[in-house]
Amino acid sequence: MKTVLVTGANRGLGLGFCQQYFAQGDLVIAVCRPNACQKALLALKALDDKRIRILCADLHSQASISQLAANVSGNYTLDVLINNAGVSANEPFGQWTQDAFVDNFMVNSIAPSLLCQALIDSLASRAKVIQLSSGVASISHSNQFAQAPLDAYAMSKAALNMFTRRLALQLNDTEKVICAISPGWVQTDMGGQDATSTVQEAVGQIIGLISSLNKADNGTFMDEKGTQLPW
Numbered sequence: 411m412k413t414v415l416v417t418g419a420n421r422g423l424g425l426g427f428c429q430q431y432f433a434q435g436d437l438v439i440a441v442c443r444p445n446a447c448q449k450a451l452l453a454l455k456a457l458d459d460k461r462i463r464i465l466c467a468d469l470h471s472q473a474s475i476s477q478l479a480a481n482v483s484g485n486y487t488l489d490v491l492i493n494n495a496g497v498s499a500n501e502p503f504g505q506w507t508q509d510a511f512v513d514n515f516m517v518n519s520i521a522p523s524l525l526c527q528a529l530i531d532s533l534a535s536r537a538k539v540i541q542l543s544s545g546v547a548s549i550s551h552s553n554q555f556a557q558a559p560l561d562a563y564a565m566s567k568a569a570l571n572m573f574t575r576r577l578a579l580q581l582n583d584t585e586k587v588i589c590a591i592s593p594g595w596v597q598t599d600m601g602g603q604d605a606t607s608t609v610q611e612a613v614g615q616i617i618g619l620i621s622s623l624n625k626a627d628n629g630t631f632m633d634e635k636g637t638q639l640p641w
């Protein structure tokens with residue numbers, strides 16, 4: 411039985427990770443904002459509350475991230491940490507705002523960095539640390555998405571990729587594996603209903619990919635099928 415911590419666990423891909431890891435017998439630590447826990451996660455907890463633990467954190471707050479880490483420390487050793495929570499601003503050039511940039515950078519790149527730092531001693535020696543990145547983070551592929559009003563989002567995910575790479579190099583002499591994975595275009599509140607894959611499909615692929623990761627994958631950026639993506 412693995413111990414898996416998932417942020418943004420109350421809906422979308424995060425809920426999907428909780429459901430599928432739970433179904434395969436793992437212990438899931440589901441992290442939601444305070445008072446944001448929704449019915450589907452509570453229903454899962456009702457099935458076996460020893461294998462679903464719900465912890466709260468608002469990823470806008472370093473104090474809240476530290477409190478989350480303190481609640482994990484000494485109680486759990488994490489085999490998988492999934493930095494899944496994310497936000498996506500939808501502001502075209504000409505309508506950019508400081509608030510949207512700050513929000514996207516805080517939740518999408520700063521919070522995962524601070525959370526990894528705070529949880530470092532709670533990671534198993536062979537832990538896998540996964541950042542939910544995005545194809546729009548790729549600078550090499552930026553011409554594909556140039557017209558989409560996703561500037562703050564794309565920049566914050568590129569920063570998340572840089573964090574992934576830097577942490578991977580700093581932990582290179584350990585057995586831990588740190589990766590950025592793009593889930594593809596998925597039917598969630600963020601992805602919308604026209605997206606090409608369901609949560610169940612994307613999460614199933616990513617869980618399979620995570621289980622196959624080894625040290626050679628440390629510091630890489632890949633899609634949900636395991637194909638390397640250019641930075």
Ligand SMILES: NC(=O)c1ccc[n+]([C@@H]2O[C@H](COP(=O)([O-])OP(=O)(O)OC[C@H]3O[C@@H](n4cnc5c(N)ncnc54)[C@H](OP(=O)(O)O)[C@@H]3O)[C@@H](O)[C@H]2O)c1
Binds near residue numbers: 419543
């Ligand atoms: N869906 C796609 O097509 C797609 C494509 C590429 C990458 N991704 C990435 O995949 C990840 C999951 O996306 P999704 O589609 O499942 O998104 P989603 O349906 O919009 O869910 C986002 C999750 O993040 C949580 N969250 C946001 N701000 C938070 C905060 N300040 N503190 C704590 N939790 C917070 C939300 O909690 P609340 O309910 O409390 O807001 C929610 O659980 C994201 O990192 C996203 O960038 C998604």
